[in-house]
Amino acid sequence: MLPFEADLRRLKTRKQNRTYRKEWIVSNAAGTPVLSARGLRKEHGKGEGLVRAVDGVDLDVSAGETVAIMGPSGCGKSTLLHLLGGLDRPSAGEVSLNGRRIDNISEKALARMRRTEVSYVFQSFHLMEELTAVENVELAALLAGRSPRVARRRAEELLDQLGLAGRERFLPSALSGGQRQRVAVARALSNEPLVVLADEPTGNLDSAATLDVLQLFKDLHESGQTLVIVTHDARIAATADRKFSMRDGAFVDETWLTGGTTGQLGALVGLED
Amino acid sequence: MGRILLVIRLALRDLRRRRTEAALLLIAILAATTTLTLGLVLRDAAGDPYQSTRAATKGPDVVANANLAGLTELGKLATASGVTEHSGPYPVIAGKLEASGRTSDVQAMGRDATVAAVDQPEVTQGSWVSDGGVVLEAAFADSLDVGVGDSVALGGRSFKVVGVAVTAAMPPYPGASCIVSAGCINGAIPDDRDLPAGLLHNPGLVWLTQADVRSLASDRSSLSYVMNLKLAEPDKAQAFVDRTGGDHGGAMPMQTWESILADATDLARDSQILLLIGAWLLGLLAVASLSVLVGGRMADQTKRIGLLKAVGGTPGLVAAVLLAEYLLVAVVAAAAGLMIGALTAPLLTESSAGLVGGAGTASLTWSTIGLVTAVALGVAVVATTVPAVRAAQSSTVSALADAARPPRRTGWLITLSARLPVPLLLALRVTARRPRRVVLGVVSIAVTVSGIYVLLVLNAFLTDQPGTGAYTEAQVAVLRHVLLVWTVILLTLAAVNAIVITWATVLDNRHASALARALGATPREVTVALATAQVLPALLGAVMGVFPGGFLLFASINTITGGDSDKATLPAPWQLIALVLATVLVVAALTSVPAHLGGRRPVTATL
Numbered sequence: 001m002l003p004f005e006a007d008l009r010r011l012k013t014r015k016q017n018r019t020y021r022k023e024w025i026v027s028n029a030a031g032t033p034v035l036s037a038r039g040l041r042k043e044h045g046k047g048e049g050l051v052r053a054v055d056g057v058d059l060d061v062s063a064g065e066t067v068a069i070m071g072p073s074g075c076g077k078s079t080l081l082h083l084l085g086g087l088d089r090p091s092a093g094e095v096s097l098n099g100r101r102i103d104n105i106s107e108k109a110l111a112r113m114r115r116t117e118v119s120y121v122f123q124s125f126h127l128m129e130e131l132t133a134v135e136n137v138e139l140a141a142l143l144a145g146r147s148p149r150v151a152r153r154r155a156e157e158l159l160d161q162l163g164l165a166g167r168e169r170f171l172p173s174a175l176s177g178g179q180r181q182r183v184a185v186a187r188a189l190s191n192e193p194l195v196v197l198a199d200e201p202t203g204n205l206d207s208a209a210t211l212d213v214l215q216l217f218k219d220l221h222e223s224g225q226t227l228v229i230v231t232h233d234a235r236i237a238a239t240a241d242r243k244f245s246m247r248d249g250a251f252v253d254e255t256w257l258t259g260g261t262t263g264q265l266g267a268l269v270g271l272e273d
Numbered sequence: 274m275g276r277i278l279l280v281i282r283l284a285l286r287d288l289r290r291r292r293t294e295a296a297l298l299l300i301a302i303l304a305a306t307t308t309l310t311l312g313l314v315l316r317d318a319a320g321d322p323y324q325s326t327r328a329a330t331k332g333p334d335v336v337a338n339a340n341l342a343g344l345t346e347l348g349k350l351a352t353a354s355g356v357t358e359h360s361g362p363y364p365v366i367a368g369k370l371e372a373s374g375r376t377s378d379v380q381a382m383g384r385d386a387t388v389a390a391v392d393q394p395e396v397t398q399g400s401w402v403s404d405g406g407v408v409l410e411a412a413f414a415d416s417l418d419v420g421v422g423d424s425v426a427l428g429g430r431s432f433k434v435v436g437v438a439v440t441a442a443m444p445p446y447p448g449a450s451c452i453v454s455a456g457c458i459n460g461a462i463p464d465d466r467d468l469p470a471g472l473l474h475n476p477g478l479v480w481l482t483q484a485d486v487r488s489l490a491s492d493r494s495s496l497s498y499v500m501n502l503k504l505a506e507p508d509k510a511q512a513f514v515d516r517t518g519g520d521h522g523g524a525m526p527m528q529t530w531e532s533i534l535a536d537a538t539d540l541a542r543d544s545q546i547l548l549l550i551g552a553w554l555l556g557l558l559a560v561a562s563l564s565v566l567v568g569g570r571m572a573d574q575t576k577r578i579g580l581l582k583a584v585g586g587t588p589g590l591v592a593a594v595l596l597a598e599y600l601l602v603a604v605v606a607a608a609a610g611l612m613i614g615a616l617t618a619p620l621l622t623e624s625s626a627g628l629v630g631g632a633g634t635a636s637l638t639w640s641t642i643g644l645v646t647a648v649a650l651g652v653a654v655v656a657t658t659v660p661a662v663r664a665a666q667s668s669t670v671s672a673l674a675d676a677a678r679p680p681r682r683t684g685w686l687i688t689l690s691a692r693l694p695v696p697l698l699l700a701l702r703v704t705a706r707r708p709r710r711v712v713l714g715v716v717s718i719a720v721t722v723s724g725i726y727v728l729l730v731l732n733a734f735l736t737d738q739p740g741t742g743a744y745t746e747a748q749v750a751v752l753r754h755v756l757l758v759w760t761v762i763l764l765t766l767a768a769v770n771a772i773v774i775t776w777a778t779v780l781d782n783r784h785a786s787a788l789a790r791a792l793g794a795t796p797r798e799v800t801v802a803l804a805t806a807q808v809l810p811a812l813l814g815a816v817m818g819v820f821p822g823g824f825l826l827f828a829s830i831n832t833i834t835g836g837d838s839d840k841a842t843l844p845a846p847w848q849l850i851a852l853v854l855a856t857v858l859v860v861a862a863l864t865s866v867p868a869h870l871g872g873r874r875p876v877t878a879t880l
Contacts, residue, residue, distance in 0.1 A: 082876075082877045087876050087877050088875070088876075088877045107796050108795045108797065111794060111795040111796070111798075112795070114790075114791065115793030116793075119792075120791055126791070130679075130680040130683075130702075131682070131687065135691075139792060140792045140793065142691055143792050144793055145695070148691040173679070191793075
């Protein structure tokens with residue numbers, strides 16, 4: 001049995017009971033992508049120093065789909081993710097979330113969008129060191145205007161689902177890498193976003209923690225959460241529905257991984273014998 | 274030697290690389306050193322000209338005066354035990370002098386044309402007395418705007434001004450001591466008070482020949498007499514006065530040279546006390562600015578420290594480089610403060626115009642240079658040593674990774690903030706992350722507001738002058754200059770502090786701010802949070818600056834100067850409320866720009 005199998009099973013059960021997500025998936029099943037990009041470009045510098053970090057990317061992500069974007073360091077994966085989530089503005093091209101253009105809206109509107117429609121999981125977790133696990137998770141809900149009581153209840157519920165029951169009052173410094181990333185994932189889920197964008201979520205983790213987080217993402221995928229995961233790790237890409245390879249700011253390959261992964265995940269990704 | 278050069282070169286390079294911060298550091302220390310220099314130079318400026326005048330004029334150790342009835346007793350002083358030399362008795366008459374369309378009370382002293390053994394006034398313009406010619410005390414002549422060659426009327430007779438002179442036997446106008454039996458009153462007279470007939474008000478001093486003085490007297494009894502004495506032991510002048518006063522029934526007024534010195538330098542001493550108190554307040558503010566600046570720079574220099582250590586720099590070398598930066602700035606600030614203080618001090622020493630080389634001769638002494646430099650270096654060392662040593666002892670690996678100093682956790686504040694709107698939620702958490710910086714911010718504002726409180730009290734006091742108090746208009750003008758210097762430097766340093774603390778907060782919170790924005794906070798919410806994080810401590814600091822800060826500071830000044838607080842008008846409640854609100858508004862305005870920049874930093878570049 002995997003170390004977190006019991007927790008994950010419980011997570012699946014609870015997720016399956018959440019009817020709102022099923023309804024949402026049905027409403028988007030007609031084929032409208034929840035997230036799309038057209039001719040997306042991001043340039044830095046000018047003249048001879050011009051660098052195209054993202055160079056003409058087209059992408060459609062359907063509801064409930066997990067997309068992995070792979071490529072070597074510096075190929076533009078993270079920049080693309082920032083553009084997709086409205087953290088950065090493109091030099092050219094369009095980004096739409098749930099059918100609405102977000103590349104030309106105000107900073108304020110982008111901020112509001114990030115409260116409820118899109119959220120991030122970062123490679124280095126980006127947890128606030130002075131806040132406990134539960135305070136980190138509830139922060140996103142508080143910023144979205146939820147009441148403190150609702151935000152706290154939701155945060156505790158998520159931490160419980162992600163196997164961190166009993167560690168709610170721990171500071172990030174007292175948690176392992178894998179646990180910190182779970183807290184970051186819980187934070188990303190606290191406002192029930194349409195899309196979770198994960199930037200190298202296992203990049204800072206050891207093998208055991210990587211397996212833990214892989215399992216978590218797989219479970220999120222199965223629960224119907226739309227995921228875009230940027231990684232240079234083939235093992236995490238193997239959990240996706242589709243995989244894009246990126247070179248020099250552009251997609252060079254797209255692979256459909258039918259139904260995502262099956263079987264023993266640890267064995268699949270080479271972490272277990 | 275090579276190592277010292279390396280340390281200096283590295284320190285200079287880093288200062289050049291961060292010019293704005295270096296300039297702010299310089300301003301912070303400069304404000305304190307300039308004010309301290311002014312205070313110290315004023316002390317010397319007031320004391321030294323009197324000593325010079327005393328030496329140049331054969332200044333008396335004791336001045337005694339009597340009316341006609343006491344003339345015999347006065348004459349006996351010449352042979353009293355301990356007296357080595359004397360001059361006089363000289364006749365003195367009270368009168369009115371008309372010049373330049375103004376009428377002033379005067380004490381006209383009859384002197385010989387020959388040089389006296391004691392108290393021979395030093396002629397600064399023209400010549401000494403001659404029949405029909407009058408010599409005016411220099412500060413009195415200044416006040417009347419009368420010079421050699423002008424004509425004045427005295428006792429209905431016209432006299433030609435033949436000279437202007439200074440003396441150490443009497444404080445300069447308008448603080449002259451009274452040597453006529455009619456009596457005198459100095460300072461302002463309330464409108465509702467009637468003076469006794471014949472009493473002189475702010476009398477000036479003039480010298481005539483003895484014959485001219487006697488000719489002005491209607492009868493001998495209207496004359497008073499003055500005798501100047503040199504003692505074998507000048508330092509025991511007061512003992513002499515106590516002893517001989519007892520012998521003569523205590524009826525003969527006498528003044529020691531020490532009391533004349535105190536009266537002559539009264540105004541300068543008040544100015545100096547104000548400036549020295551201001552200097553210490555500014556020193557506190559400078560420590561607050563430096564602590565924040567140094568802390569911010571250290572956080573910024575983490576990687577550089579790691580690099581220095583990685584290429585073989587010892588913790589000692591690293592600490593030396595960091596310390597050297599601030600010590601270099603402190604030395605420059607001390608030198609500049611000494612120069613500015615010495616150059617501007619003459620503007621505040623007008624009261625010594627009646628002494629030899631009075632105004633404009635404020636000069637630096639080695640003790641002033643040493644003290645100012647020590648304070649500048651002390652401020653730098655106090656603010657720098659701990660962070661420099663901490664940085665030097667940090668792990669090379671974590672320094673290379675540019676690991677930020679972990680923020681503090683203040684649980685109750687985090688819990689409280691969860692119930693507040695987003696900007697306040699973020700603001701309280703920004704505040705909770707660095708309690709030491711918040712304390713510095715509160716102290717900085719409290720010190721500033723305490724200073725402003727005292728300035729309000731003193732300004733109200735001076736506004737009432739010369740209607741009620743002890744200062745004339747000219748003296749009020751000098752003290753107003755002092756207060757202006759205080760105000761400008763205090764507000765400048767407070768403004769520097771507010772900006773520095775905000776900028777340090779912005780830099781320190783760039784990651785937290787970026788993360789908040791990634792989680793959905795708008796740039797405006799982050800901007801308001803960063804500004805509010807400064808305004809909340811400013812509000813607390815402003816309230817504390819009024820009470821107990823202002824009250825305590827004012828009480829301290831009264832205790833030091835021996836002032837009577839009952840004579841002062843304390844600010845009205847509306848003024849205090851306005852002061853607190855104005856402080857908060859000014860801090861909000863000063864912090865808005867750095868907060869705005871901090872709230873709009875690109876999220877992706879930071880994360």
